[in-house]
């Protein structure tokens with residue numbers, strides 16, 4: 144018999160994190176790895192499947208050590224077949240497991256789009272709530288790592304566009320833990336985006352124990368009065384650098400919002416901030432056309448028009464395939480602190 | 494529309510059912526073990542199931558019950574066509590010709606425990622798994638109380654948590670990897686469930702089928718891949734879909750058996766699927782079953798099949814109608830006589846009438862509910 148698979152809100156006790164302490168300093172990748180481990184310890188329905196996730200521990204080593212602890216029934220090295228990975232995970236979710244599927248690079252997710260967008264995302268609606276698909280799809284994404292066209296993509300917008308799935312992109316180790324916990328315990332499919340450049344370059348304090356970051360709630364990274372920067376993922380860190388420089392140079396007071404959750408989008412936090420500052424720069428490293436930045440800009444234009452003191456400004460990748468390999472080409476394509484700084488200064492001067 | 498009868502249609506049927514022991518070019522290098530089902534002239538790696546005999550070890554009550562499902566599916570299907578032509582049902586997709594194979598397969602499984610991941614032709618399969626005539630009519634007429642989707646999906650998208658029928662979509666063969674997943678979960682959770690998933694020979698060309706079979710073969714999962722080969726993918730004939738003769742021959746590439754069976758022989762399909770289910774429950778892994786059969790109606794209510802197949806061909810295949818063959822078998826083994834057969838037909842007709850009346854009188858969905866159940870209720 145199929146069990147009723149509704150949201151499991153009772154967070155189970157977790158072992159192994161910060162023995163006795165309140166938090167631990169760790170890298171982004173360590174936060175994901177230890178959270179996977181803790182969730183698998185807490186709930187034996189949680190299984191991981193993907194390419195090379197077993198003894199290799201994933202090509203980035205996000206799943207390192209898990210097969211040794213949980214065995215090959217729960218950490219499954221799959222054949223090289225993305226649609227099959229997601230399709231099989233959907234069946235697992237229907238029959239009582241809590242699959243976490245890894246797509247090795249977001250650039251290879253396209254052949255699984257049918258299973259993600261037509262199947263996982265639509266199962267609940269099409270069955271009038273008779274079935275659901277509680278699963279997490281972990282996806283390394285993003286550029287700036289000399290990954291060229293097929294190891295750099297940020298194509299989150301097409302998932303954000305589709306009803307029935309949730310999309311999160313943590314920017315800190317703490318949020319990686321909190322959002323992954325929430326994603327695993329959610330009743331619907333969640334796309335969990337991991338910026339690959341952040342795996343080892345970003346460190347931070349991670350709360351011990353059962354830490355949950357709500358899906359759909361943005362984080363105000365720093366408060367400010369003159370302009371709001373809205374972004375997510377790796378661009379949170381590039382924006383912080385830009386803000387530091389521009390603030391030092393101009394004395395401007397700049398608010399920074401890390402969306403964390405791209406879907407659902409925390410429009411309340413965005414609008415409250417823009418109503419206060421009157422100006423907004425929206426940053427994404429994805430192609431700008433029909434992007435998350437477009438959506439945020441449109442929302443501000445629609446719902447905070449009367450409070451605006453300048454044009455809502457998007458900083459996003461050009462309409463060029465992400466991303467060329469050779470350093471000068473990659474640099475020309477990639478959004479960074481310098482480009483964000485240019486937009487900030489221009490808007491502050493408006 | 495083809496107007497000339499070339500005899501090709503008759504030949505096709507003869508090839509399929511009148512026995513064929515030599516290859517196309519006349520060489521007899523392959524002596525096929527059977528003479529009742531067309532397996533072509535190429536190399537054969539799948540096995541060919543023998544025709545059924547007698548009651549296949551089933552008691553008469555079971556045989557009558559099986560017949561009733563075949564007859565109910567046919568009658569319901571015919572009624573849906575009428576409703577479509579009367580402008581009451583916007584769209585219908587027909588399973589006529591497939592019912593025998595579906596009911597044979599369903600009865601080989603533990604209904605209420607095993608999983609069915611159907612495709613749009615599996616009306617008879619879904620009825621045998623528990624959906625009622627009324628349920629199906631509610632879906633056909635897009636009523637609020639359609640238990641398969643609440644009027645959200647086109648008809649033919651059968652699904653029900655209650656009956657372990659997994660809701661599917663329209664892109665063909667997407668359900669096949671889901672079956673690999675339900676089977677994986679059944680295996681690691683130790684539930685003893687078998688999953689069966691159905692698809693056409695056209696849909697068998699999709700990568701998802703390959704990906705699902707490959708994965709299932711590696712893990713020896715309790716799953717049955719059930720191909721309902723009716724020789725056409727809408728208009729495209731089998732020769733334009735694949736270079737080999739049998740979908741089941743592909744099983745060798747996944748490390749599990751492929752079995753070809755006459756899909757108009759209800760009890761032969763029953764036996765094949767029973768063996769596959771037993772195998773699955775013993776932990777020996779998947780089976781790819783290919784039921785050779787024919788679709789009697791156009792692809793859907795929006796199709797005109799005269800554009801691509803000779804009506805003579807359809808007519809010739811109707812002589813192998815599983816409904817008629819099964820009725821004859823039941824008469825032969827003494828499970829029914831002419832009177833009790835007529836009784837079953839009457840019962841089926843009144844079931845369909847009642848279902849139609851209830852569905853026609855039932856309300857359409859409230860438009861305010863159109864955005865319900867995109868996500869779990871918070």
Ligand SMILES: Cc1ncc(C[n+]2csc(CCOP(=O)(O)OP(=O)(O)O)c2C)c(N)n1
Nearest residue numbers: 614663664665693694695696723725726727
């Ligand atoms: C991915 C996809 N492509 C095309 C279609 C349109 N389509 C629906 S059924 C069908 C033919 C399927 O033939 P087959 O799998 O042999 O099943 P049959 O209808 O013969 O039972 C096509 C092309 C679809 N539903 N999904």
Ligand SMILES: [Mg+2]
Nearest residue numbers: 693723725726
């Ligand atoms: Mg077909």
